[in-house]
Amino acid sequence: MSQRELPQHPDFLWTNPDPKKSYDVVIVGGGGHGLATAYNLAKHHGITNVAVLDKGWLAGGNMARNTTIIRSNYLWDESAAIYETSLKLWETMEEDLGYDVFFSQRGVLNLAHTMQDERDSVRRVEANRLNGVDAEWVTPQQVKQLCPIININDDIRYPVMGGTYQPRAGIAKHDWVAWAYARRANEMGVDLIQNCEVTGFVMDGGRVVGVETNRGRINAGKVALAAAGYTSVLADMAGFRVPIQSHPLQALVSELHEIVHPTVVMSNHVHVYVSQAHKGELVMGAGVDAYNGYGQRGSFHVIEHQMAAAVELFPIFARAHLLRTWGGVVDVTLDASPVMGLTPVDQMYVNCGWGTGGFKAVPAAGLAYAHTIANDEPHPLNRAYGLDRFVTGALIDEHGAAAVAH
């Protein structure tokens, strides 16, 4: 399909009901994770008396704001397991959900600019391969072949020394993904309730039995948090804490251009990650702002800094124009890995901490989280991701692994 044609969205997506008095499961947060969880509850566990509540417009949080990079080339076994499961689910998503989400397996390049980058990259590639994740180390010349617009010359401060490449990785259209899940979940009986902010929890002893919202109390057999950057605020209401901090993360796009960028390039060392979306806009992520922030906005110098790096690496971008910038609220853990599992409150579950990289996890997280909720016990994929790892110290630290986020 050419850049000048986009398939249309389906004629009908979802209904907008008033909330019922009570649901078997109330999911707080209608981002990708909340929606995929609802879908999986219905599909795999037959639980359809489910409401997904969102305080704003559906999937208007980080789901609407991410740079859509999908890959599974994570270092640790636990990460590879969940992200690779996810990638496989991406490969069948359009069929499963009956919606063209523009999943494009155009490959992702993670560039190395120092010798330590190179070591970390090779280590990750080798681990990936043994974990069944397609990955390879590529030389600067191969980088150039994969992405001819990259400058691999020595005239930049940190020349490209090679990179890792995952051919099956890629991008998808974020909103369409959310809507695809929403539509199917809605079809199967899930209520999607927007403009419905959870303001408190109703407890019975140590157990949650409902939520208070700006649209009244809603009783719930189980409550599942899927509120990304807002999880702390909700957990606070429920009387426990989660080990995350919420930070602004910005992204930006250019106007539409004829396609010049065939793949996805990430360079952690100089803080660039960029792809060209199907319509032709360059989609770029900036760095995380250091401070905590729920403002959905960050500081402009972060963007300027990254532009310098972008134009160094991609001289062809010189006269592309910044068209729009925005920010999300990312839920960052100390080990750059998520938290998914049970909570100190009975029948309440948490899924958060995906930080700068949880879009790609949507399908698998939905699968595992639904399992966790339905069975009151983690799925094998998220067993390692419980809150207990912070007590035992068995972190899954993805920082050291060339620190590739997103």
Place this chain on the structure above:
Amino acid sequence: MAEQMTVKPATTDAAVLGYRRSPAHHLTEIMAEAGGEQVRLREVPFLTQITIRATSPEAVAAVGNALGVTMPSAVGEVAQGEFGDLGSDSSGSSGSSVSVVWLSPDEWLAVLGDEAETGVAITAVVESLNVALGQRRGQVVDVSSNRTTLELSGPKARAVLDKTIELDLHPREFPVGRAVSTQMESVAVILWRSADDTWLLMPRASFAEHVVGWLADGMREFS
């Protein structure tokens, strides 16, 4: 402090001083070429620089005394004085003007002339300050070699600085005589306005080239 390693005597002979190589030495030509009528750049090498740390008012007063100044007490302030006659080797009449820059509530930078010119040996200043500080909390550290001093001057000097320095350099906010630590393109510098059109920048030695690079780049418009 019986165990203290003894400091070398307060003399450094001229031949030895001749071995020094200033951090921006290799950039002399670049700096000269970048300059013109509107703005000029040069290195002021080998200034004696001593970091002074002190917390108690007594300690602060004592080090001030030793330097012959009242130590500045607020951001931007620089105290001026004369430090001298500390029995240098032959002439006995050595002395140097000293400026003390406020860096933090418990940190100052004392800046004196090049010991080769003033005859005031770095070690002598350090020693006298150490004596003044005594056992009190604080520290006296020779950092002469740690930074260098770049002087940007001329009617367009401020315009050049405005390209990289985020602070307000308007005379209302940054009058002559003010010095602060800040950054230039993420390199830490002490920025000191020594005259209307003259600014001193003190980056750490290995960053001198980067700072010169930015300044020279900013100067081209005016050369």
Place this chain on the structure above:
Amino acid sequence: MTQHQNHQGGRLERGGRLDRDQSIGFTIDGTALTGYVGDTLASALVANGRLRVGDSIYLRRPRGVLSAGVEEPNGFVRVNGDHNESMLPATTLELRDGLDVTLLDGIGVLDDRPDRNEYDKMHVHADVAVIGSGPAGLAAAKEAASGGARVVLFEQDFELGGSLLSDPTITVAGQGALDYIARVRAELEAAPEVTVLTRTCVFGSYDNNFLVALEKRDEVASAKGGVSRQRLWHVTAGQVVLAVGAFERPIVFSDNDVPGVMLASAVKTYVERWAALPGRDVVLFTTNDSAYETARCLTKAGATVTVVDARPEVKAAVSAQEGARRAGLTVHTASAVVGIEGSEGVTGAFVAPIDDAGQLAGDAQLLACDLVAVSGGWTPNVSLHSQRQGQLAWDDALSGFVPSAGVKNQFVVGAGNGTYDTDDCLIEGARAGRGAAAAAGFPASSSADDGDAVAESAEVWHARQHRAAGTVRPLWAVPAPDGSLDTHFVDPHRDNTAADVLRATGAGMRSVEHVKRYTSISTGIDQGKIGGVNTIGLLTQLLSGNDAKAIPAGQPGQDAAEEVELTASGQPARRPTPGTIGTTTFRAPFTPVAFTALAGRGRGTLFDAARTSPAHSWHVEHGARFEDVGQWKRPWFYPQEGEDMDAAVARECRAAREGVAFMDATTLGKIEIRGADAPEFLNRIYTNPFLKLPVGKGRYGVMCTVSGMVFDDGVTLRLADDRFFMTTTTGGAAKVLDWLEEWSQTEWPELDVTLTSVTEQWSTVAVVGPRSRDVIAKLAPELDVSKEGFGFMEFRETTLASGIDARVCRITFSGELAYEINVPRWYGLKVWEDVAAAGEEFGITPYGTETMHVLRAEKAFPIVGQETDGTITPHDLGMDWVVSKTKEFIGKRSFSRAAFTEPGRKQLVSVLPLDHTLRLPEGAQLIEPDALGDYTGEGLPSAPIAMVGFVTSSYHSQALGRSFALALVKDGPTRVGQTLLASFGGQFTEVEVREPVLYDKEGARRDG
């Protein structure tokens, strides 16, 4: 030479802000045309009778210039040059001689040639920043400046005056508009503290009145090096006055995108400012009074005008309409343009009566015309206000979202505030200018001559605003006779129509944000300036009943949530208004900005500092290849004629192990520590004890994070009871200093300890090898270098033969006898050269980081960041000996957690490939020999293969005559002697696990 056609058939004989003596040639799609200095590309096109621009992006419909400003959704061009500018609206391009453009169909083309122009940045601080130079902005700037405040006036156009340039005949503050502009300009230019920046668009507004603006300097720049083509301004303002005007809205009707449909205010601007007449037979379709000015100026210019006014009658401010009538215009009231004849250009307009509900009330008649000027009302330009979370409220009378609650230290004035009367703009601007100056501490001087009216109550002011605007009858979508909506363009750039909006609501979309994303309205270059409010208006017609209840809250301009009143039938009593829906979010940039302008000069060598040691010039002269370590450029190895890296490293290793070699270790971090509690401080920081370190000696230490992970290491010398000299890794210098400062300041302020970074005070040369003693003896004649006189981990202050004072330490990172000479950095080169000279007779060899790595790896000395990755404890490195069991230190508590006591941790060992020549790639994974199953390395395994560790460092050892590696392996020490498989690049090779130290295990070589 190109022959430029000097037709300019649409150019009026008189008038316009043009320099008619300066005809300039330009080329569009290869056709040479002319215009004048003062034109924009768009005005020159209009003057040349060319309204038609490129086709639309998806539907490929012919399109024409719609506007005269930054909101243009159709007229995009590529500007050709030594680097083509991908995509710019013709309406914002100042015409210059030789301009060469290509029309685009809504999509840009990037140029892969390097852009050799320069782009720089400037920081400016203002007491008052005024954005926009229409009447409101000029009045504000003038008043603000009068008391001596530092004022910066920003205008994106190349001329000051804003809409006054399109109204040159009106009287402003008692003078002609153009004279007024000239007077204020002169006054501002004369004021010493005022900066006037034209061609400078403020595109971002951030916290604390931090503005970012882009100045286009190409038109003024000479060819001189160092003069940037564009400049990014970083503005910190005490007070901000937003005087940014308003945008006129198109009207959504069938075929409203045909070339020749143009905004009425744009038509006026082309005629008045540029003396360019876009059409001679004009149908002017309006919903409000403002377009009558266009009618007036068109008639004056000799065009015939038929007005189609949606309003049944015009109650207020009818003078313009009356005037128009008197001028002999036909005015159709209660009517609408319902369609267009023509596709490549307008040839006629279908006009039909409409009823109170906006439905067709009769047959359409065709009026022949060549231009349809439209005015659907005005939208205050609230982007910058809203970027700061400034609030908006829908104003029904003005039919627009207007700033309500303000932003701290900001004023919104003029049309941007919904104030549409010029005199009122002046008053509002002047007041804001004075208010801002006063707030900034520079009250305006007394005389205010721009009609600073007596204070008015808010209500009176509000009433004035509305009077000035006249009445507006919003028409969100004009029905077509055939009922279709699919050529009713809402967002022409994105090719979205009313039908698309209808589909979106039909699909269940209730939020304007969803509609935006379902359709892509407002996501183009104009970012909704053209279609945003019309979309919202349409939604008020499409969403009713229960739909309105499901509209999510929280959008800018959305009414505070109110209980929706229900009628008996359960339907909400009131129809939704645009305020029920709110706008999409306004984001920076207000207008697009080239990436390279944001990159600025921070590229190439200026991208990041390259730090070098004082001996750098020597390294370069001696052929060193360099490695980036953090920001440092460190010599990596020194190849000689004909040598590759392996050969060079082998030679350097041999020298260090068999003779003498030297390395520049200047980059190590260094910190001076003083205080009575310094020993206690270090004792808490390091995992090993430091209380009893004797003066004159050094000790290696490891520091951990609170969670027990190795964080840095290095040797610390005790200079005196209360003075220490700490060294850190090269990459760790800054973070270690920060770490120590943090603990000292925030946790242990009671400890008497003071820290000063002296990384750059000292230059360090490591002299290594069995013959190093001889070299040191020559260099430092006063020093007793004997084994007994100068023990391992001791240091001495001495005077070198050169007379330079030095601190010499006996430290080794290679296992060999070795010394480190520290001198003040400015002696660094001299001492380095002296070492080279002194060592010459012993064959001293310079070596770089690669050799250093080989030597230390043979001794299993870990490198933080290579053998560690933030998950490794000292125990994992086999360094239990460095972890005190008795004292408290940072991280200690973490070691007793389950994950640290259970087996299965990765620990440091060495691994030897059975093939002695094979150097494993660093990063290779290690697996059990039987873990492969049937996996051959082809493709990927079907199930995960368990890994037990990985290679951290791998080299060829000259000393061992074979390859070797260090690795972190699960329960490594218990596996010594086992064989594992190393996996890399689809290959597997057997390796033997060994204890980490492979060379001189007894440490016999350390003392020479």
Place this chain on the structure above:
Amino acid sequence: MMVIPCPFCGPRNETEYSYGGQAHVAYPENPDALTDEEWAQFLFYRDNPRGSYAERWQHSAGCRKWFNAVRNTHTYEITHVYRLDQARPDGLPKAPLATKEVGA
């Protein structure tokens, strides 16, 4: 751009500072006396409110001093800065616990 008023140097751009997260989290007196859970709380758990937050900043490009600030994490507005030896300003809202108990 956040402009942060250093208690010692006055207002400077945020680019001159480094962020230190939640303020008033003391290193435990006696880490060994803590359970693993308590130690984990200290290591990994910090408040993360949307609204007023007492946090630490270091003026790293200036005086290098750490200090505390109260900032609204939603509006980014800084309402207080104070030295480490000064007490946290009174009257700051604690994050609400909206939990409701219903009768068993």
